[in-house]
Amino acid sequence: MYVNGRTIQYRDGLTLYQLLNELAIDHRAVAVMHGDEVYRRGQVPDVPVAPNDVIEIVTMMQGG
Amino acid sequence: MYEPSTNLNDYLIIGGARFRSRLMVGTGKYKDFGVMRESLAASGAQIVTVSIRRVEIGAPGHTGILEAIDLASYHLLPNTAGCRTAEESVRVAKLARAMTESSWVKLEVIPDAKYLLPDSTETLRAAEVLVGEGFTVLPYIPADPVLARRLGEAGCATVMPLASPIGSGRGILTRASIEIIIEEAAVPVVVDAGLGVPSEAAACLEMGADAVLVNTALAEARDPVRMADAFRKAVEAGRAAYLAGRMAVRAHASPSSPTAGVVRAPDPEVPA
Secondary structure (H helix, E strand, O other), X not given: OEEOOEEOOOOOOOEHHHHHHHOOOOHHHXXXXXXXXXXXXXXXXXXXXXXXXXXXXXXXXXXX | OOOHHHHHHOOEEEOOEEEOOOEEEEOOOOOOHHHHHHHHHHHOOOEEEEEEEEOOOXXXXXXXXXXXXXXXXXXXXXXXXXXXXHHHHHHHHHHHHHHHOOOEEEEOOOOOOOOOOOOHHHHHHHHHHXXXXXXXXXXXXXXXXXXXXXHHHOOOOOEEEEOOOOOXXXXXXXXXXXXXXXXXXXXXXXXXXXXXXXHHHHHHHHHOOOEXXXXXXHHOOOOHHHHHHHHHHHHHHHHHHHHHOOOOXXXXXXXXXXXXXXXXXXXXXXXX
């Protein structure tokens, strides 16, 4: 899987929600794009991920 | 008798929302969140920009600016800074909406890192897509009156022409074009980028701009909080001056004191 531009090892049965937990990312602080689906902050579902999925996990940062 | 309250009905209206403040501020480049928070408060701004970035993998507890801003006090305006194409900016706008739970987006499509000048055609293309998807789009643009009109026609909520390059502090280098944009615009005009001092913000409002957006001018001031207060006053002064209507410009001087009855030196030729 490609998470934020990095390759992350896929394993059977992994879900998006679990992935955030394993990466120690607070799902209330991020929005997630999984393929064409976009999930709101705090609403990342327990949907299965697949080996070649592209996932973006973002948050708010300083900016002008 | 002058009643300051006569201006109480003067609101900035963007996408159907009303704002008292005509100063928008960014959250970038502050030395810490404490100074940022105080500066935001001193600016009186109601609209505050943020960026959307990938979470650092392997940096647990990394939540960006989320906990540093009182989300109830400000209307967040996420930008698409860093995007180089329409596709990238549409992608980031969707993530921004999911992150902020607001459909507002400051659209920036900037392929050039040296002058950070926006790409007009990609910006228009992205704006059309985003308006179609229900976003309230505030595009950052070169000071191009034709592009500004096209973006207004495409359904953008504002146009945000640049005064000079982002973060340059060079002031209003595009004055003549911004004047035309203001004259022709059917949507609010927010002068964004390049303002360095409060007098420049006042000048924008005096010209009839609806609002200004500043970031570096505050964050890189020696005392950002005091500078934020100064910008707040300048924007209020500039708006009041615009509403008051400026005097006409003359080629020659026009005395302010009566020309009759001036006391002259005694003239020895004339008998008393």
